[in-house]
Amino acid sequence: MEKNELYPIFLKVHQLNILIVGGGYVAEEKLHFLLKSSPNAKVTMVAPMFRENTITLAKKFDVEMIDDVYHSDYLDDKHIVIATTDREEVNIQVYRHCKARNTMVNVADNPPYCDFYMGGIVTKGHVKIAISTNGKSPTTAKRLRQFFEEVIPENINELVQNLNLFRKTIKGGFEEKVEKLNEHTKSLIE
Numbered sequence: 001m002e003k004n005e006l007y008p009i010f011l012k013v014h015q016l017n018i019l020i021v022g023g024g025y026v027a028e029e030k031l032h033f034l035l036k037s038s039p040n041a042k043v044t045m046v047a048p049m050f051r052e053n054t055i056t057l058a059k060k061f062d063v064e065m066i067d068d069v070y071h072s073d074y075l076d077d078k079h080i081v082i083a084t085t086d087r088e089e090v091n092i093q094v095y096r097h098c099k100a101r102n103t104m105v106n107v108a109d110n111p112p113y114c115d116f117y118m119g120g121i122v123t124k125g126h127v128k129i130a131i132s133t134n135g136k137s138p139t140t141a142k143r144l145r146q147f148f149e150e151v152i153p154e155n156i157n158e159l160v161q162n163l164n165l166f167r168k169t170i171k172g173g174f175e176e177k178v179e180k181l182n183e184h185t186k187s188l189i190e
């Protein structure tokens with residue numbers, strides 16, 4: 001069976017600069033899920049036209065909106081770029097410029113032109129689960145996100161916080177700590 005070989009990492013997007021090229025429906029969807037997960041993400045958008053809902057969302061989260069067509073100068077200082085325009089040639093140009101600078105890039109509707117995919121994201125306090133179908137079925141990623149949002153109890157965060165406190169009180173070496181924490185959390189998987 002083919003398997004998903006993507007490697008998930010959890011980015012501190014409040015200290016990374018993200019650029020979204022385009023301000024339409026797809027830009028809004030990508031921005032919505034980015035900010036739902038990470039409300040303090042530092043995002044700039046550039047487009048000659050922003051849709052009403054995109055503007056409302058961007059304003060609410062202090063997203064900078066630049067009213068212009070894409071130009072490679074807008075990549076300066078950016079760590080991550082998401083291209084969402086309705087002009088394929090513009091999206092591919094964004095991709096090429098990013099590759100030339102070693103900037104991570106995602107062309108929203110074009111998997112071969114992605115260094116990374118956005119995923120389905122479930123957040124419960126400090127706990128976060130990211131879901132990917134390897135780009136095969138975004139709808140499944142969405143449904144799994146909805147499923148886990150439903151079944152993971154809200155109080156999972158209390159457990160994490162209690163264990164964080166407990167972890168600080170355990171004396172002894174690394175092995176002893178691991179043993180005690182494993183003992184305390186055994187019931188979670190039984």
Ligand SMILES: C[C@@]1(CC(=O)O)c2cc3[nH]c(cc4nc(cc5[nH]c(cc(n2)[C@H]1CCC(=O)O)[C@@](C)(CC(=O)O)[C@@H]5CCC(=O)O)C(CC(=O)O)=C4CCC(=O)O)c(CCC(=O)O)c3CC(=O)O
Pocket residue numbers: 029030033034106107108109110111114116117118119120121131132133134135136137138139140141142143145
């Ligand atoms: C490869 C990837 C690249 C990327 O965009 O990063 C990608 C690509 C494409 N999406 C398409 C369509 C749709 N995307 C969604 C929804 C989501 N798409 C997301 C991620 C990804 N989408 C990446 C792979 C993720 C993975 O590995 O599973 C989610 C998880 C996260 C997010 O968007 O932030 C978010 C759900 C968030 C949530 O609800 O939690 C829906 C469902 C809906 O809107 O109800 C539809 C319509 C139904 C359908 O087509 O399935 C098309 C076809 C376009 C066309 O037909 O023209 C392509 C292009 C292609 O597949 O070729």
Ligand SMILES: NC(=O)C1=CN([C@@H]2O[C@H](COP(=O)(O)OP(=O)(O)OC[C@H]3O[C@@H](n4cnc5c(N)ncnc54)[C@H](O)[C@@H]3O)[C@@H](O)[C@H]2O)C=CC1
Pocket residue numbers: 021022023024025026027046047048049050051068069070084085086087088090108109
């Ligand atoms: N709408 C959808 O649900 C989906 C659409 N797509 C594809 O994604 C693309 C975008 O779709 P939508 O967001 O719906 O289109 P849209 O028309 O809502 O938005 C397009 C955006 O691109 C901007 N743009 C155009 N040329 C630009 C340039 N040179 N520089 C910067 N920005 C520029 C426009 O100003 C506008 O903000 C289309 O190719 C579509 O086929 C893919 C998946 C789903």
